[in-house]
Amino acid sequence: MDSYSMMTFRDDAYGSYLRTEVEDELDYYFIHGPEMDEIVHGIRQLTGKAPMLPKWSFGYVQSKERYTSQEELIAVVREYRERGLPLDCIVLDWKSWKGELWGQKSSILNAFRIRKT
Structure with a gap:
């Protein structure tokens, strides 16, 4: 349709x-x-032809419940680099949830709408 x-x-x-x-x-x-x-x-x-995703998106994506600070996130990236392990993307989404709405998907959509305008 x-x-x-x-x-x-x-x-x-x-x-x-x-x-x-x-x-x-x-x-x-x-x-x-x-x-x-x-x-x-x-x-x-x-x-039409569908474009390929960027090369990094086919690699390893590191994600966990949350990083408590920027320093912790940077330390994780440094550890991967020091060990020679591939790390193509690291996910930081903890700050996108408001209040007690962690995991509630409509809060992401609302936050996206707010940031986009």
């Missing part, structure tokens, strides 16, 4: 229904395989 609108799909005893908030008409595409590679090929014909 080609839509910029929120869509609701229902499949019940009365049939299958698709409802959108905006469109009067809707473009849809049917891509048939029968193999998965053929389906992916059809999607790529519609959407």
Whole structure:
């Protein structure tokens, strides 16, 4: 389905229904395989080639519950370097949670919206 609108799909005893908030008409595409590679090929014909992720994203990502300070985080990075161990990314997300909302995903979205504006 080609839509910029929120869509609701229902499949019940009365049939299958698709409802959108905006469109009067809707473009849809049917891509048939029968193999998965053929389906992916059809999607790529519609959407274009997907870019590769950056090289570092395929390496080791270090993450733990939290680092208590910048000094601790830097010490961890130095230890990896001193031991000659690969470290491509280190995650610091403790400060993105507000108050007691650690692990609550909507708080990240709200914080992102606030920072973005």
